[in-house]
Every structure is written in C-alpha cells, then in structure tokens.
Amino acid sequence: MSEQLELNKARYILRVADTELILGHRLSELCGHGPILEEDIAVANLALDCLGHANFLLELAGRFYSPALSADNLAYERLANQYFNVLLAELPNEDFAHLILKQLYLSIFLQLRYFSWASSSWKELAQISKKALTEVKYHVMHSKEWVLRLGDGTEESNQRMQQAIVNFEPYVADLFVDHAEDCIFKKQFNCALSSELISDWSKQVEDCLSSAKLSFSEPNSNYSYSSITGKHTEYLDYILADMQFLTRRYPGLSW
Amino acid sequence: MNDEEKKLWEVLELVEDPELPGISIVELGLIDGVFLQGGTVEVNFLPSYSGCPALQLIQDSIISVLKNHGYEKVLVNKIFEPGWSTDRISDSARIKLKEMGIAAPCGLLSEQLIQFPQKAKVPCPRCESLDTECKSNFGSTACKALFFCRNCLEPFEYFKTLN
Numbered sequence: 001m002s003e004q005l006e007l008n009k010a011r012y013i014l015r016v017a018d019t020e021l022i023l024g025h026r027l028s029e030l031c032g033h034g035p036i037l038e039e040d041i042a043v044a045n046l047a048l049d050c051l052g053h054a055n056f057l058l059e060l061a062g063r064f065y066s067p068a069l070s071a072d073n074l075a076y077e078r079l080a081n082q083y084f085n086v087l088l089a090e091l092p093n094e095d096f097a098h099l100i101l102k103q104l105y106l107s108i109f110l111q112l113r114y115f116s117w118a119s120s121s122w123k124e125l126a127q128i129s130k131k132a133l134t135e136v137k138y139h140v141m142h143s144k145e146w147v148l149r150l151g152d153g154t155e156e157s158n159q160r161m162q163q164a165i166v167n168f169e170p171y172v173a174d175l176f177v178d179h180a181e182d183c184i185f186k187k188q189f190n191c192a193l194s195s196e197l198i199s200d201w202s203k204q205v206e207d208c209l210s211s212a213k214l215s216f217s218e219p220n221s222n223y224s225y226s227s228i229t230g231k232h233t234e235y236l237d238y239i240l241a242d243m244q245f246l247t248r249r250y251p252g253l254s255w
Numbered sequence: 256m257n258d259e260e261k262k263l264w265e266v267l268e269l270v271e272d273p274e275l276p277g278i279s280i281v282e283l284g285l286i287d288g289v290f291l292q293g294g295t296v297e298v299n300f301l302p303s304y305s306g307c308p309a310l311q312l313i314q315d316s317i318i319s320v321l322k323n324h325g326y327e328k329v330l331v332n333k334i335f336e337p338g339w340s341t342d343r344i345s346d347s348a349r350i351k352l353k354e355m356g357i358a359a360p361c362g363l364l365s366e367q368l369i370q371f372p373q374k375a376k377v378p379c380p381r382c383e384s385l386d387t388e389c390k391s392n393f394g395s396t397a398c399k400a401l402f403f404c405r406n407c408l409e410p411f412e413y414f415k416t417l418n
Contacts, residue, residue: 038401042393045306049397052306061289129333131305134338138392 005184006064011084012181013125014074015227016113017057021075022236023106024050025243026093035096042142046103049135050154056128078249080236088171089229090235097160100146107139108204109175109197116141116192122185136149142210151212161214169217175201263289266324270316273309274396275304278351280313284343288332295328296321301339303417304397305308341417353380358402360416377413379404389413 027047034040059069061114088106093099114136117129150157176198185191202218225233247253256264265285268279280286287299298317302310318329341360351358358380377387384406391401392415399412 009290038391040392041395042391045393048306048308049304050306052304052310056305127338131335136304142392145316248407 003066006066008181008184010061010064011179012185013061014084014143015086015179015181016110017061017074018083019053019089019106020050020057020071020110021054022083022085022089022239023102024048024054026089026091026102027095027099030099043099046139046142049139053135054133054236056131060124060128071249076244080232080240081230083232083236083240085227085232086171086223087174087233088168090239091168091171092235094164094167095160096148098141098164098167100150101161101164103139104143104147104205104208105168105172105175107136107143108201110142111136112197113192114202117130119175120185120189120191121193122189123190125189126223147208147214148212151209151214151231158213161212163208165214170224174226174228175225177228179228213244238251260289263291263321264322264328266326267298267317273312273316275352275357276356277357280317281347282348282351282359284339284345285313287337295330296326297330297332299332300335300345301337301343302333302335303339304405306397317323325380331370339417341414344414356380356411358411360414362416377402378407379407380411381409382407389410 006015024047027050028041030043031040031047034043054069054075058074062071062074080202086106088102091098091102095104111133114129114132116142120126147161151161152158176194178195179194182191182193182195186193206216260356264281265392266280267289270280272278272280272283277282283303284299285303285354287301287368289296289298291297296403298321300317313334314331317331321329343358352359361377376385377389378385379387382404384404387402387403388405390410394401394412396416398417400415401410402413403410
C-alpha cells in the first residue's frame with residue numbers, strides 16, 4: 001500500500017475524528033455551567049460520546065502513520081494547522097441557543113456520515129460507525145427537542161436561536177465540501193461524498209427549524225469559510241491551549 | 256472449552272466493573288472470548304458505550320488481575336463485532352443491579368421512553384411499582400437514564416437498553 005494512500009486514509013478519518021474531538025471539548029465547557037441540572041448532565045454525557053467516537057477513530061487513523069501513532073499522540077501533540085475538523089465545531093458556546101443549534105447541525109451531519117460509512121466496504125470504519133450510530137441518534141433526538149423548545153418558546157429564546165442561525169450561516173457549506181479523499185474513498189469503498197449528504201441534511205434541518213418557528217436559508221458556498229484551505233478560525237488555538245496544556249507542560253507524563 | 260480456558264474465564268470473573276462493585280465484566284457480557292495463543296493470553300473485549308470512561312480502566316484491570324494469577328503476557332483486543340448489547344447482561348447481574356437500586360434494562364428502547372414517558376413500565380427497584388416515569392435520558396453515567404417512582408417517591412437509575 002502506497003504511503004500516500006495511507007496518509008489519505010488518515011486525513012479522511014481525521015476530518016470526522018477531529019470534528020468529534022473539538023466538538024466534545026466545546027460541549028464539555030458547559031459542565032458546571034448548564035442552564036438547568038439535567039442539561040448540565042446531558043451535555044456532559046454528549047461530550048463523552050463525542051470523545052469516545054473520536055478515540056476509536058483517532059486510534060484507527062493513527063495506524064496509517066509510519067511509525068504508528070496512538071490516539072493520544074494525535075489528540076495532544078498536533079498543532080492547530082494539523083487538524084482537519086470542520087470549522088463549525090470550533091465556534092464558541094455564545095449561549096445555550098448556539099450550543100443547541102451547533103448540536104442540531106453537527107449531530108444530523110455526523111449521523112448521515114456514519115450511516116454511509118456503516119454500509120461501506122471499509123470494514124473497520126463500518127464497525128466503529130455502527131456503534132457510533134446507536135449513540136448519535138440520541139444526540140439528534142436531544143437537539144431536535146431543544147430546538148423546538150427554544151424556537152417555539154419565548155420571544156427571547158426564539159430571537160437567540162435566530163441569531164445563532166445567522167451566526168453559523170457562513171460555516172455550514174464547509175460540512176459538504178468534497179476534499180480529494182472523499183473522491184478516492186467513494187471509488188474504493190463506496191463511502192458517500194460529503195456533497196451527497198447535503199440534501200438529507202437540509203431536509204431534516206429545515207423541517208426541524210420550521211416547526212420551531214425559525215427561518216433557515218440554504219448555505220451559500222460563495223460566502224462561506226471552508227476548512228479545505230487548511231486554515232482554522234482563531235478559536236482553535238485557544239481550544240488546544242486548554243486541551244493540550246497538561247501534556248505540553250509535562251511531556252511524556254503518565255498517571 | 257478445555258481446562259485452561261475454563262480457568263481463564265474463572266479469573267476474568269474476578270474482574271469487577273469499576274462503577275458497579277460486585278458485578279463482574281463477564282456477567283455484563285463484556286468479554287467475547289479468552290484464549291491462550293502461544294504463551295500470551297488474548298482477551299476479546301467488547302466496548303459497551305464508545306465514551307464510557309471506564310473502558311480503559313476495565314482493560315487495565317483485566318491485565319492486572321490476570322498478571323496476579325500468573326499470566327505474565329496479556330493482550331486485550333477491542334472488538335466491535337458482535338456489537339455489545341444489553342441482551343448480554345446475565346440474570347445474576349440483573350438481580351445485583353436491582354439490589355443496588357438500578358433498574359435492569361427491560362427491552363424498551365430509550366426513544367420509546369422519551370416519547371412516552373408516562374408509559375415507561377420500568378419497575379421501581381425499591382418498591383417494584385410500575386408507576387414510574389423517565390425524567391431524563393441521561394443519568395450519572397452514559398449508560399443510565401434518570402427515573403422517578405410516583406409510588407414510593409424515590410428517584411432511581413435505569414440501565415438503558417442498547418441493542
């Protein structure tokens with residue numbers, strides 16, 4: 001197997017692994033600060049699920065490096081410009097509405113992505129995805145219920161949700177941009193292209209937002225930021241400074 | 256199963272779930288197989304929840320308990336097929352869960368619990384009443400949901416059905 005193909009496999013998996021890792025970190029920031037106790041606990045559990053998925057995917061991706069890297073190496077020893085997550089995951093939790101809307105967008109996206117991997121011929125990825133799907137479906141349910149409560153809630157909660165929709169608009173098209181690896185693995189393992197996920201995603205999101213009395217507009221890729229350039233938002237360095245602090249301060253530490 | 260493998264299973268039954276003292280990982284169905292392969296004990300371990308924080312600790316415990324019983328070389332393989340499901344939890348574990356105040360998985364999928372919280376039909380582990388309701392799909396750990404018994408007015412946890 002050529003070295004380039006191995007690296008392509010790693011990058012392909014990392015796009016989802018890093019998204020789950022960074023999303024998990026952002027969700028964990030609510031721990032201790034949730035609006036109500038049940039949500040503090042729920043969001044912490046969602047974060048755990050994201051980290052669990054990231055862990056299995058990072059482990060798999062690490063095997064395609066020579067010498068092989070562990071999930072810890074990848075999570076704690078890369079710099080921001082070596083991450084492949086979608087930009088949306090990095091955006092801060094401005095308020096609960098932003099956190100919930102981001103959950104709606106990303107949990108539906110990840111569900112569609114895992115669904116396509118589960119039925120692909122890439123065995124290890126299919127196995128991890130099947131397991132992830134049993135957990136992600138609760139994320140989707142949780143997000144949809146909260147979007148409904150907040151959108152069809154008070155004037156303030158509706159207004160905050162609407163603001164989140166506006167703020168996230170430039171980052172939505174990024175989820176569906178095909179990178180080179182998408183095309184390679186579509187051919188090799190019949191994994192759906194990122195661009196093939198957009199119609200199911202839009203339908204689910206639009207249905208949910210309109211029942212929640214919120215208005216949604218189609219993402220316009222002409223006015224969007226995209227992770228395909230390899231550049232991240234300024235937020236990622238701050239996230240990593242927090243997340244990687246311990247391993248960077250004490251290299252080689254073990255419990 | 257030969258005598259050597261029987262012995263290995265008996266040793267694995269000594270490995271407890273870190274969050275459920277008194278319940279072994281074998282009773283929870285977390286072990287798919289254990290065998291001796293050229294001097295190394297290989298244990299096929301099924302992760303329950305992807306994000307369960309106890310997964311690493313359980314794997315470390317498997318290695319240290321086997322080492323304490325004289326098996327120096329141990330390899331734990333994380334396997335995803337067959338996927339772990341709550342169907343694998345033994346009857347003895349279900350009884351122990353009830354004694355701890357945790358309702359055992361009863362086949363109702365969590366989405367049914369959320370959509371019909373009034374019709375949960377999960378028996379209270381303390382008073383056994385069916386007049387219980389699901390308060391939250393997320394409890395103190397990823398695998399448990401939070402319930403309330405309207406009969407004895409006590410909260411309890413439900414081990415969510417996963418299959």
